[in-house]
Structures are given as structure tokens and as C-alpha cells.
Amino acid sequence: MNITRLSRRALVCAVAAGAVLAARPAGATVSVCIDSSNPAHAMDRRVVQAVARQQGTDAAIYTFDGSGAGDDDGFDVKKFGTLAASRCALVLGFPVDATHGAVPEGMRATAPYARMGFVLVTPRSHDAETLAALPHGTDVAVTYLTAPNLYFVKHPNVQADIYPTDAQTIASVVHHTDRAAMVWRASAVAYLPGGEKARDYCIHALNEPHAAWDVVALYGPHGAAAAASFQKSVEALRRSGQLAALLSPYAMSPANPVVLAAAEAPAAAPAAAPAAPAAGGEKPALFTAAQADAGKKAYADNCAQCHGDNLEGMAGPALKGKNFASPKANFHVGDVFTIVSQNMPATQPASLPHDVYVNIMAFLLQQNGMPAGSAELTFDGAKASTVPLVYSGE
Ligand code: HEC
Structure with a gap:
């Protein structure tokens, strides 16, 4: 991506x-x-x-x-x-x-x-090196449509306070509205009073997906x-x-x-890769072909403008292929569905009917090489699924 x-x-x-x-x-x-x-x-x-x-x-x-x-x-x-x-x-x-x-x-x-990358900024008096280390219920400032918006799903101890610009995101910490902020590192340097030598603040690189x-x-x-x-x-x-x-x-x-x-070289990621089935047929069939077909249309209407007609990525990341569902990304169907149903479309999160989200998910799974079957995918089933999502196309 x-x-x-x-x-x-x-x-x-x-x-x-x-x-x-x-x-x-x-x-x-x-x-x-x-x-x-x-x-x-x-x-x-x-x-x-x-x-x-x-x-x-x-x-x-x-x-x-x-x-x-x-x-x-x-x-x-x-x-x-x-x-x-x-x-x-x-x-x-x-x-x-x-x-x-x-x-x-x-x-x-x-x-x-x-x-470069995204960093966690905290006042020195409340320094935390990671999101997980922040106390339960901490408000974390984040800029609209930037990668750190994805991290709240994995870290339920923190909740998002969304701002339109990095300058405003940083200002919320400076003015004590929020206890922490996640921004592009250069923005922290540019907007914190005193820059990276700001004595009253700590800047830590985020060790999260899509942060570096x-x-x-x-x-x-x-x-x-x-x-x-x-x-x-x-x-x-x-x-x-x-x-x-x-x-x-x-x-x-x-x-x-x-x-x-x-x-980037697949050969360089040996041990981390979960044993991917050799043939697509060994993967579980989680959705029906009819769901994937309906999802194809719903994707075109709601997602393609940012993720590309062929899921190749544009303003949003690619949603197909090794770069998306690589073994290293360690994605599970439930993780991706949570992002899709809670954060997407990025401009109107959680705005679509449940069955539309499910159909779109079926289409994404199909496009990443998962087989269709006779059982329908459901909203709750998709959310709870721990099946690994690993691309198995060409
Ligand atoms: C207005 C643009 C926009 C639209 C429309 C949109 N997305 Fe996104 N999407 C993004 C951006 C940008 C990201 C990257 C994360 C971020 O910046 O918050 C993203 C991230 C994602 C991710 C996480 C990918 C990863 O590798 O972590 C998934 C999955 C996703 N979108 C699916 C969808 C689906 C499905 C739809 C349609 C229902 C959709 N998106 C509609 C902009 C959009």
C-alpha cells in the first residue's frame, strides 16, 4: 500500500x-x-x-x-x-x-x-511509550483519515478524539484536552512548542501496523x-x-x-509466515457466490473511489494481493471486518446496512483467493472469525 x-x-x-x-x-x-x-x-x-x-x-x-x-x-x-x-x-x-x-x-x-512515521506524543508528566501502556479510558487525539485511526480497534483502553489537521491534534495535547496524540513525526516536531526538544513532551515511534x-x-x-x-x-x-x-x-x-x-522480498519473511495452505481448496468456505456478487456492486458504489476499481489502492490502501493480506500482516477475517464495518467508508464510518458490509466482505475474501461455498456469511460470524486472511492468488 x-x-x-x-x-x-x-x-x-x-x-x-x-x-x-x-x-x-x-x-x-x-x-x-x-x-x-x-x-x-x-x-x-x-x-x-x-x-x-x-x-x-x-x-x-x-x-x-x-x-x-x-x-x-x-x-x-x-x-x-x-x-x-x-x-x-x-x-x-x-x-x-x-x-x-x-x-x-x-x-x-x-x-x-x-x-518517517507515526508517533505517540504525551506530556512528560504522563509519559507512555505505547498505546497499551495508556490508562483505561484515555482520550487520544488523532487526525482524520490517517493510519492511526485503525489502532483503536486493537487498543480498547483508548478512545479516539478526531481532529481535521495535525496542528489541531497536537494542540489538543498542549492544551490538555487530550492526554496523548498520534501524529506524523514531522508534525510533532513542527507543531510542539520547542520542537523535538520540547522538554515537556515525549515522542515515541508507534510500533503498530502502517506506522513506519x-x-x-x-x-x-x-x-x-x-x-x-x-x-x-x-x-x-x-x-x-x-x-x-x-x-x-x-x-x-x-x-x-x-x-x-x-x-519486500517474500523469501525474506520465512518463519513468521503461518503455514499457508498449498491449495485454495483447503481454505474454509465462509460465504456464498451470491454474496460476493452483491458485494462486488456494493464495493463499486461505496469503496472503489478510494481503494480503486480493482482494489489496487488509491487514496486508501490496496485491499487485494500480497501487499494487503500478506502473511506478515497477520490479518484475520474478524480484524478486517471490524475495520470495514466500523471505520469504512472513511468519510462516513459505519453508515451502511449490515448485510451490505457482509456482502462487501464476501467480495474482499473472494478477491483475495478464498473459496465460496453453500453457507452464508453473517455479520456476527464475520466479526468473530479468526480465520487467517492470507492472499493466495498469483
Ligand atoms: C473516502 C475514502 C475511503 C472510502 C470511501 C473507503 N475507504 Fe477504506 N480506507 C481509506 C483510507 C485512507 C484508509 C487507510 C486508513 C486510514 O487512513 O484511516 C482505509 C483503510 C481501509 C482498510 C484497512 C486496510 C489495511 O491494510 O489496513 C480496509 C480493509 C478498508 N479501508 C476497506 C474499505 C471498504 C470495504 C470500503 C467501502 C465500504 C472503504 N474502505 C471505503 C479510505 C477510504
Whole structure:
């Protein structure tokens, strides 16, 4: 997967940048787009300048404010590909999930240069390193439509207080409205009074699904050469130890491309994988073909706008394939159904009738290689199911 809300902003920005760049003649320098509304934009700027020094050239940095782009849901990813490909060599600051990395269709990404992610922020007086360590009934501030919204299901000791922006999420802790907050690390650094040295607050990386992200530069077909030299320079900066300093305090550390590559290779995840049945037929049949058919239509009406017509992922993560239901994700049917029925559609959680959720779940199971049978899936049955959801397609 997976494009967080932040990534969607990056997409919108890149289009804005394309429009800006259209007026500029192409030069020998590397043109780079940076979104000034990204809380880590200063870091991206430093990286680009260091890369240019390394190459003995100049960097042409085009800054744009991607925050006010408005209607996220109507955004067309393909258009982004076309524009960025023809007008901007590299778009910096694009986050990809560290375990399920995916970039917008038609785009390519450099090797990651920074490790970012979601953190837990608490006042020092009530420091807790993990969600589980927070006292029962703690209100935790979280930003609308960001990955940490998923964590409340697994941690019933805490409850969500949802804010529209990271700045407001942080402010709720500063003003003691909430005891803790979950935000993008760069936002904690940017919005806490005193930044990461804020003496009155603690910032801990969240050890939860989809919490660790890597930052890459995106490019289109015409950016391949610029991307290759960017990557080479970043590698040199990494080896000389300068990269970590450029990334501080926004990033947790430089991303480790070796680790990322290993995480993507199925062969590198040996012991953790539960014994997946060799043939699809050994999996239990949890739903009927009629339910999956009805679910296909309901999915198209309620989910496809964010998760893609073919479940490939867009504004929301992919819902099909190894990146979604990988053995490492350790998903069970009940976990996924709880997310679907309580948190989705993301803009109107829990708004659909029970049988529609059940049909959509049947469709998701079918698409991930589970067999149909004669017994119908029920709402309570889906919720309680501990059957592992592991993709078994090609
Ligand atoms: C408005 C956009 C939007 C719509 C519509 C939407 N989703 Fe989502 N969905 C998201 C986003 C964004 C996430 C990532 C989690 C987050 O940011 O809260 C997500 C996460 C998920 C996840 C968790 C995936 C994972 O790998 O952890 C599932 C499952 C899911 N959605 C299913 C659905 C289904 C089924 C529907 C239709 C009933 C739906 N979604 C409708 C945006 C949407």
C-alpha cells in the first residue's frame, strides 16, 4: 500500500507544481518540487541542496503550497503522472508504507532517503511509550483519515478524539484536552512548542501496523536520469554520515534501503509466515457466490473511489494481493471486518446496512483467493472469525 492522507496531499501538490513549472524552460540543473505545507519541507530542501553540492550543480527548487487543494476524493492520479512526468524531474517528500510500499500508478520512486512515521506524543508528566501502556479510558487525539485511526480497534483502553489537521491534534495535547496524540513525526516536531526538544513532551515511534513510512522522491519516465544521480548522491551522503544530520530532527533516521528491499522480498519473511495452505481448496468456505456478487456492486458504489476499481489502492490502501493480506500482516477475517464495518467508508464510518458490509466482505475474501461455498456469511460470524486472511492468488 498505501497512500496516507499525507500522500494524497503530495499528489495534489505535484499537480500544482506541474502548473508552476510549465512556464519554466528546462535547464541543466535538476528541478525539484517541494510542498511547503509538508511539515518536513525544510528537511527536503536541505537534502536537495546537499545533493546539488555533491554533484557540483545547482538545484532549482520549486515550492508550492499543497494544503488548500480541497476535494481530495475527486483527485485523478493518472493526471498527476502525466503532469509530473513532463514537467518536474523529481517530487520530494512522498511517503510510502515501509512494509507495503507502493507509489501512484505510472510513477516511479527513488530508493527511500528517510524513515518517517507515526508517533505517540504525551506530556512528560504522563509519559507512555505505547498505546497499551495508556490508562483505561484515555482520550487520544488523532487526525482524520490517517493510519492511526485503525489502532483503536486493537487498543480498547483508548478512545479516539478526531481532529481535521495535525496542528489541531497536537494542540489538543498542549492544551490538555487530550492526554496523548498520534501524529506524523514531522508534525510533532513542527507543531510542539520547542520542537523535538520540547522538554515537556515525549515522542515515541508507534510500533503498530502502517506506522513506519519511508520517504522517497517520485519521478516519471523523463526523470529517470535525475533520479539515478539523486540516488547516487544520497548514497554518498549516507556513507559519509552527513545524511542523518540533514534529516534531523524530522526523520527518525535515514531509511535503510537494504531492509526495505528485504521486507519486500517474500523469501525474506520465512518463519513468521503461518503455514499457508498449498491449495485454495483447503481454505474454509465462509460465504456464498451470491454474496460476493452483491458485494462486488456494493464495493463499486461505496469503496472503489478510494481503494480503486480493482482494489489496487488509491487514496486508501490496496485491499487485494500480497501487499494487503500478506502473511506478515497477520490479518484475520474478524480484524478486517471490524475495520470495514466500523471505520469504512472513511468519510462516513459505519453508515451502511449490515448485510451490505457482509456482502462487501464476501467480495474482499473472494478477491483475495478464498473459496465460496453453500453457507452464508453473517455479520456476527464475520466479526468473530479468526480465520487467517492470507492472499493466495498469483
Ligand atoms: C473516502 C475514502 C475511503 C472510502 C470511501 C473507503 N475507504 Fe477504506 N480506507 C481509506 C483510507 C485512507 C484508509 C487507510 C486508513 C486510514 O487512513 O484511516 C482505509 C483503510 C481501509 C482498510 C484497512 C486496510 C489495511 O491494510 O489496513 C480496509 C480493509 C478498508 N479501508 C476497506 C474499505 C471498504 C470495504 C470500503 C467501502 C465500504 C472503504 N474502505 C471505503 C479510505 C477510504
